[in-house]
Amino acid sequence: MTAPSITTTSAKSPAVPTHFDVAAAVKDSAKAALITLGLSIPILAYRTDQSGADLFLTPRWGLVAIICAIVFGLRLVLHAFMATRSYRKAVPSPRQATEAVHAEPSAYQKASRFGIPFFLGIALTFPILIVLIQGGLNESRYWVDLGILILTYVMLGWGLNIVVGLAGLLDLGYVAFYAVGAYSYALLSTTFGLSFWICLPLAGILAAFWGMILGFPVLRLRGDYLAIVTLAFGEIVRLVLINWVDLTNGGAGISSIPRATFFGLPFTAGEGGFASTFGLEFNSMHRMIFLYYLILALALLTNFVTMRLRKLPVGRAWEALREDEIACRSLGINTTNTKLTAFAIGAMFGGFAGSFFAVRQGFVSPESFNFLESAIILAIVVMGGMGSQVGVAIAAIVLVGGPEVLRNLTFLQSIFGAGFDPNEYRLLLFGVGMVAMMVWRPRGLISEREPSVILKERKAISGSLVKEGHG
Secondary structure, three states, X not given: OOOOOOXXXXXXXXXXXXXXXXXXXXXXXXXXXXXXXXXXXXXXXXXXXXXXXXXXEEEOHXXXXXXXXXXXXXXXXXXXXXXXXXXXXXXXXXXXXXXXXXXXXXXXXXXXXXXXXXXXXXXXXXXXXXXXXXXXXXXXHHHHHHHHHHHHHHHHHHHHHHHHHHOOOOOOOOHHHHHHHHHHHHHHHHHHOOOHHHHXXXXXXXXXXXXXXXXXXXXXXXXXXXXXXXXXXXXHHHHHHHHOHHHHOHHHOEOOXXXXXXXXXXXXXXXXXXXXXXXXXXXXXXXXXXXXXXXXXXXXXXXXXXXXXXHOHHHHHHHHHHHOHHHHHHOOOOHHHHHHHHXXXXXXXXXXXXXXXXXXXXXXXXXXXXXXXXXXXXXXXXXXXXXXXXXXXXXXXXXXXXXXXXXXXXXXXXXXXOOOOHHHHHHXXXXXXXXXXXXHOOOOOOOOOXXXXXXXXXXXXXXXXXXXXXX
């Protein structure tokens, strides 16, 4: 629902708003609250409680009233904010006519010199810091496991960023390559007894091969049509995994997948294990910390390769393809090879992440690779800023770590009632966050980036100067 005009204008300058129309803003906010009330009646007004064979409806009108009040207040604040911004745009600054026009470095570009090394240091020392804060290895298991999960999605986001952010190809079936990598390691390790270090590159190669297979049929497709085909590809892979029972064991999945070793040293309590070799007391957390640094190394490898590729001719060809495919063809760039390399390299990193997922879980099934996973990965790329590596990492922390924070907000039960579970509203908050991003930051959290190629002098590029707003 688009906010109507809530400012009045003067007769001398009809285009310049003079003051905030409170009555119109309150009226529109009341309409938004009324719509929220209508939507909340079938969704939030009653909670179903089952006792044996009986089903009871528990009214929650207090919760509905609180949500309607929140919507009313937020809508009113939105009107005030939009009116203020419109006034600032309409009234020029006194210095505007005398200032030189140039692209000033953004706050992100100024802070990146110190912020990126700082956060990289946090990532490298995260297990040590958590162990010191929690007071032991066993007590820090939850946080280390959460760090592993976040880094997995960071790696997946960086892999999809090649296809969507750099090449501009909307891919809704990226989870298919994630599944190919996971099942490749699961089948090769359980059937042929191959180790993780041998299966890891094989999983990436097989995923890249399937990426090229997907790339050929969609060479002439763009936009919505490309999204539909890639979505179908992801569902086809999932259905094949379910129905090819002889190979994948169907919906039951593959269990007892061998664990990764520290270059031949298993994380076991007996002789020849990691702990006994290094003279340490055995603890199952040794394996978790090893997996953390393993996925951190894979994510950093993904980032390093992506940043290097952007400076090569193939990376510049991806960006040219993203901006204008017709102009790209007119410059003599082979768009077929450009698209196929984007699909293949992005799929390869998805296969690496899938192989790690299988070795971490020890079990894979088709239910782990549904469309929701593709949607989350794509949301990470869009929210972070397409083409921005740092933005994708920040978005992964917010979208993956945010739901875990909801689990710990137990104090909200004193406000909304003892039966209130914040985690139930995870998808609702996810949708609200995406809508807010589209309103206030349509180009993503970080919409600026440094140029891929530098001629004599490094200059800042503002997000407003990027044609399509890709970070």
